[in-house]
Amino acid sequence: MAIDNIKAYAHLSDEDIAEIGRRLDAIREEVEQDLGPRDVAYIKNLIRTQRSLEAAGRIALIFSGNRAAWWAGTSMLTLAKILENLEIGHNVLHGQWDWMNDPEIHSTTWEWDIVCPSSQWMHSHNYVHHTYTNVLGMDNDVGYGILRVTRDRKWGPLHAFQPVVNTVLASMFQWAVGYYDVELGRFFSGRSSWEDTREKFWETTRKAGRQTARDYVLYPALAGKNYPKAVAANAVANFARSVWAYAVIFCGHFPDEVETFTKEQFRNEDHNQWYLRQMLGSANFHGGWLLTIMSGNLNYQIEHHLFPDLPSNRLAAVGKKVQAVCQEFDLPYNVDSFPVQLFKVQKTLLKLTLPNKFLLASPDNAPEVRSNRAFEPVEDQLWEGEQQGRRSGLKTGLGLIKKLRPTVKDAIRIYSGRIPSKAAAARAA
Structure with a gap:
């Protein structure tokens, strides 16, 4: 049910794929050659803003007995944590700013405000x-080991509780990320020993x-x-940061039409097909500044997966060029509004609580x-x-x-026991 031959799936020739790779390499080179003072100013101003928000938020929470101060402090702290986690920490750790040779803003020295150690995240x-x-x-x-986001994952009774698991994951996302690379599931299932697990476990702890x-x-x-009110404010900020990070990440990976691939495809692909897999395996959402x-x-x-180490402030301009490549080669460019992409994700998670035999689509x-x-029907x-x-x-x-x-x-007809129309039967076949 996943793609095992991306070249055939994309209906591209070898020459097409090579040309797409050449175009994307050129986009990368163009951005790298243009990096300079305005990019340095962007990340430094962003870090300064984030730290100011955090400081102001924590000062306001000293007076959290006052309702206005509590809300102001909690809001500023939440914004600071989200900025540090997503636009700063995640991107610095990708090496997007290593070219500056700044010892503070560097993937080898940055430790972010989240439970997961930087080294394990990387x-x-x-x-x-x-x-x-x-x-x-x-x-x-692909499902983070606990969610069923594709039919290729065998259904089990625990997947019937997927809405509950999904809610817990969203609310405690930073903790799930924190112990993610520890792989406690492998340890408890006997696939790894305590000796293999211990170092990462204690580092995260x-x-x-x-x-x-x-x-x-x-x-x-x-x-x-x-x-007590200051503690509650910190809990709210961490909770909001977790839910927001969950929503952003899931919208980029699990909406409709995001593709999955087999190991066979990976073994046989070259650099240019790797680009193609990143384009088809990710999704964007519209958003203002x-x-x-x-x-x-x-x-x-999509652009982040194509160029994970290019500075984030360049991705909007890169996106226009990538979209033009997709249009020229009749490739999909998976983008929709944030609410629509999030709805698609939740719909899939809810649908896959059911075993495959209850799912109508092929x-x-x-x-x-x-x-x-x-x-095959439209080849x-x-x-x-x-x-x-x-x-x-x-x-x-x-x-x-x-x-x-x-x-x-069609679903109503089939599940109500009525005979579907020929058109419906053809679609369901």
């Missing part, structure tokens, strides 16, 4: 996820202790008799999963590469097979 995220993006059995981010002491003991203690900053520029998730042609076999309307100045490839094909999926009316 392994589980920068290396594993960005190398094996959406490759089943290799990218642990020590940092979690420092984070907890700072947010719930030391800073609130400055509030004196207002200590504020939403872009607050999401860490991850509303340009396992090769569903909103959340496709395979090369999906195009005569598609072709590889350009013919007589026209293309009829992946984007065209996805539009055609989408019409073959069962509709809500």
Whole structure:
């Protein structure tokens, strides 16, 4: 049910894929050659703003017995944590600012305001996820080991409680990320020993202790008799930061039409096909300036996956060029509004609480999963590469097979025991 031959799936020739790779390499080189003072000013001003917000928020919470001060302090602290986590920490740790050779703003020295140690994040995220993006059995981010986001994951009774698990994950996202690279699941299942697990476990636990002491003991203690309200404010800020990070990250990875891939595809791909996998395995969402900053520029998730170490403030301009490449080669550019992408994610998570036998759409042609076999009914309307100045490839094909999926009316007919129409039966086949 995942893609095992991205070249055939995309209906591109070898020359097409090579040209796409050449165009994307050129985009990277152009940005790298243009980096300079305005980029330095951007990240330094951002860090200054974030630290000012945090300081002002914590000072306001000293007077948290006053309702206005509590709300002001909590709001500023929440904004500071979100900015540090997404637009600063995540991007600095990707090495986006290493070219500055600033010892403070560097991936090797930055330790961010979150439970997860930077070194573990850089392994589980920068290396594993960005190398094996959406490759089943290799990218642990496909469901994070606990959620069923594709039919390729075998259904189990615990998946019936997926809405509950999903809610807990969103509310405690920083803690899930914190112990993510520790891989406690492997330890408890007997696939790794305590010797293999111990070092990372205690590294995360020590940092979690420092984070907890700072947010719930030391800073609130400055509030004196207002200590309980200051603790509550820190809890709200951490909770809001977790839920927001969850929403942003899920919108970039699990909406409809984001593709998954087999190990066979990964083994056989070159640098140019790697680019193609990143383009098809990610999604964007629309956003103005504020939403872009607050999401860490991850509303340009496609561009981030293509160029994870390019400074985030350049992704908007890069996105226009990537979208033009997609349009020229009849490739989809998965973008929608933030609410729509988030709704699609939640719909998939809810739907996959059910075993596959209760799902109406074909396992090769569903909103959340496709395979090369999906195009068999429409293959005569598609072709590889350009013919007589026209293309009829992946984007065209996805539009055609989408019409073959069962509709809500078809589902009502089938589950109510009524005989579906011929058109509905053809779509459900």
